[in-house]
C-alpha cells in the first residue's frame with residue numbers, strides 16, 4: 001500500500017489531504033506577496049498585485065485569473081474586518097507526488113491569511129539595531145519566491161545578536177537589502193539604495209520612498225553601498241510594507257545618528273504617512 005505518515009498517523013496515499021503534497025512545501029515552488037491596510041484601507045493594492053503577477057510569470061505559473069485573486073483578497077479583507085492588518089497570500093504550482101518536474105495541467109494552490117498589525121508601531125519611536133550577514137540567496141531575488149531559507153537563517157542570526165534585521169551583503173562586500181526589507185542610507189543629505197535588479201526585491205515601499213524623495217527635492221541615488229559606508233552613514237532606514245519606514249540606530253555595533261531616528265528618516269516617515277492618508281479614498285472595493 002502506498003502511504004504517508006503525518007506526525008504519528010499512517011494514511012493511505014489516496015486518502016491524504018493534497019495540501020500535504022504541495023510543491024510549495026517540497027520545493028518552495030510558488031510565489032507570494034504581502035500587503036497591509038491602514039485604518040481599514042489596503043495600501044498600494046495595485047503595486048502588490050503587479051509584483052505578484054511578475055513573480056508568477058517569472059517562474060512560469062500561468063493561467064492564474066488575476067481578477068479573481070483581486071476579488072478573493074478584497075472579499076477576505078472585508079470578512080476579516082481588521083483596520084490595521086497584514087494580508088499574506090501565495091500561489092504554489094500545485095499538489096502532486098514529489099517529482100522535480102511538473103505536469104503542466106497541475107492545478108495551482110492559493111492560500112491567504114489576514115492577521116493583526118500593531119498600530120501605532122512601537123519600534124518606530126526608538127528605531128532598531130541591524131547587523132550584516134552574507135547574502136546566500138539565489139540569483140533571482142527580484143522574484144518573491146517561497147524559497148526563503150537564506151532569509152530566515154539570516155534573520156535568525158540577527159535576532160540571536162539582539163538585532164531586528166540582517167542586512168545582506170554580496171561577494172563584493174556591497175549591501176543588497178535586508179533579509180525582509182529594503183535598505184537605505186542617508187549620506188550628505190542624499191538617500192542611497194541598491195539599484196533594482198535581480199539581486200533585490202522590487203520593494204513597494206522603496207517605490208514610494210523614491211517618489212517622496214522627488215517630492216521633497218532629496219537626491220535619490222541608486223548605487224551599491226559598502227558595509228563601511230553604511231556603518232558611517234548619517235542615517236539609515238529600512239523599508240517594508242508591514243512597517244513602512246523604520247529608522248536604524250545601530251549597524252554592527254556602530255552607533256548611527258546618535259542612536260536616534262534621524263531627521264531625514266523622520267521627514268520620509270511623515271511624507272509616507274501623508275501618502276497613506278491621501279490614498280485611502282482611492283482603494284479598491286468589491287463593486
Ligand code: PDD
Nearest residue numbers: 034179180181182201203204205240241
Ligand atoms: N518582505 N526585500 C525583501 C527580501 C523582502 O522580503 C521585503 C518584504 C522587502 C520589502 O518589500 P515591500 O516594501 O514591498 O514590503 C524587501 C515581506 C513583507 C515578507 O516577506 O514578509
